[in-house]
Amino acid sequence: MKYIEVVAAIIRHKEKYLCVQRGVNKYPYISHKYEFPGGKIEKGESHQQALRREIQEELLMDIEVKEHLHTVEHRYPDFTIKMYAYLCTSANDEYTLTEHIHGLWLSKNELERLDWAAADIPIVQGIMRSKG
Template sequence: MKKIEVVAAIIQHDDKTLCVQRGPAKFDYIHHKFEFPGGKVESGETGEQAIIRELQEELRLDISKADYFMTVDHTYPDFHITMHGYICPVESREIVLTEHIDAQWLSINELPQLDWAAADIPFVEKLMAE
């Protein structure tokens, strides 16, 4: 089974957290699901470097801080994912969606109302518990 290492950004601004919705996906189980933005860690990159690059590519967003939050291991039907989450405070909610079809800024208590990708659910649960 294919194993991939990815990073995810929990982007926060004024007590709201950014949630982005995937577009059509080749795997039905992540098609149109909400997730925290991020992507694959490239060879030679640290998690922090990957998150900075991915947020620039996906959201045209520059961040100055990425604090490690937690790591999730999840097995989907076609691949295994190790996802490192980072808390990323931002000064502005200005983003440009380049890969996602929707974005919502929600309070922590509102996060469970979305249809989340399975690997992202442990992040939501930990955010709600803290």
């Protein structure tokens, strides 16, 4: 089974979190699901470098990577993913979608209303339990 390591940016701006929706995917169980943006770590990259690169590519947005929040390992039917989630901040809330079909800023209490990719659910639950 394919094993993938990725990073995810939990981008926070003025008490809201950026949530992005995937388009159609070859795996129907992640098509149209919401996720935290990010992607694969390239050879020789640190997690922080990968996050800044991925967010610039996907959202044309500059972020500051803060602390590591959570690591999730999840087995989907066709692959296993290990996702390192980091709290990130941005100087503003402007972004341009280059890969996703929808994006929105939500407060932590609104996060559970979205249809999340399974690997992102533990991160959502952690944010909702947090005091920040």
